Amino acid sequence: MNAASQGVSSERCRLYLITPPRLDPAAFRDVLAAALDAGDVASLQLRLKDASVDDVRRAVEILMPVAHARDVAFILNDDAKLAHELGCDGAHLGQTDGDHAGARALLKDRILGITCHASRHLAMEAGELGADYVAFGAFFPTDTKEVVHHAGTDILEWWTEMMEIPCVAIGGITAANCGPLVRAGADFLAVVGAVWNHPEGPAAGVRAMNAAIAAA
Ligand SMILES: Cc1ncc(COP(=O)(O)OP(=O)(O)O)c(N)n1
Numbered sequence: 743m744n745a746a747s748q749g750v751s752s753e754r755c756r757l758y759l760i761t762p763p764r765l766d767p768a769a770f771r772d773v774l775a776a777a778l779d780a781g782d783v784a785s786l787q788l789r790l791k792d793a794s795v796d797d798v799r800r801a802v803e804i805l806m807p808v809a810h811a812r813d814v815a816f817i818l819n820d821d822a823k824l825a826h827e828l829g830c831d832g833a834h835l836g837q838t839d840g841d842h843a844g845a846r847a848l849l850k851d852r853i854l855g856i857t858c859h860a861s862r863h864l865a866m867e868a869g870e871l872g873a874d875y876v877a878f879g880a881f882f883p884t885d886t887k888e889v890v891h892h893a894g895t896d897i898l899e900w901w902t903e904m905m906e907i908p909c910v911a912i913g914g915i916t917a918a919n920c921g922p923l924v925r926a927g928a929d930f931l932a933v934v935g936a937v938w939n940h941p942e943g944p945a946a947g948v949r950a951m952n953a954a955i956a957a958a
Pocket residue numbers: 758787789819820834835836837838839855857877878879887910912932
């Protein structure tokens with residue numbers, strides 16, 4: 743199985759790691775390697791905010807090989823065209839990140855993930871369009887981003903009962919609060935702060951998340 747197909751198909755709940763919104767790729771390379779070596783990570787999303795296209799290109803050049811060396815799918819946030827051009831395993835698009843149907847056609851068998859907030863309607867639309875996963879959130883308060891939509895476990899239960907397409911839970915997820923999301927059927931838990939801001943460092947964050955998923 744290649745990194746792209748591995749990144750979104752899973753029997754059990756897995757960790758979906760998202761980068762901090764700002765980073766220096768050369769300095770971050772070893773930090774990332776240590777985090778990915780600490781335990782199971784299905785996918786890594788490069789999510790840089792306030793970065794130029796050239797900065798994103800450079801980050802992809804430096805960080806994608808770190809993920810691929812560990813069989814971790816590399817997903818670019820916000821820009822399907824750039825993901826395609828740079829050979830990423832896929833793209834994650836929000837509701838205002840351009841033309842979802844165009845992205846689906848462009849990415850072909852690469853991964854397309856779509857933010858659906860807490861909306862059953864948006865999730866059905868994303869599924870019909872051929873998304874490889876739908877993302878629901880925010881489940882908990884988060885310092886990483888200002889969020890306006892709040893999701894509950896009911897949407898995970900509803901989706902997993904009805905659909906085969908994997909679902910991702912996001913927003914304030916930690917080792918301490920993730921149990922109900924795993925039990926409700928989340929296929930992936932997407933996290934930023936729980937790993938990068940873990941008091942004992944990112945590797946400890948990955949270990950803690952994997953232990954909590956296994957215990958749920
Ligand atoms: C896995 C995953 N789920 C949701 C998001 C949020 O995407 P979006 O709504 O486009 O917001 P930004 O990330 O662009 O701020 C995500 N990135 N990843």
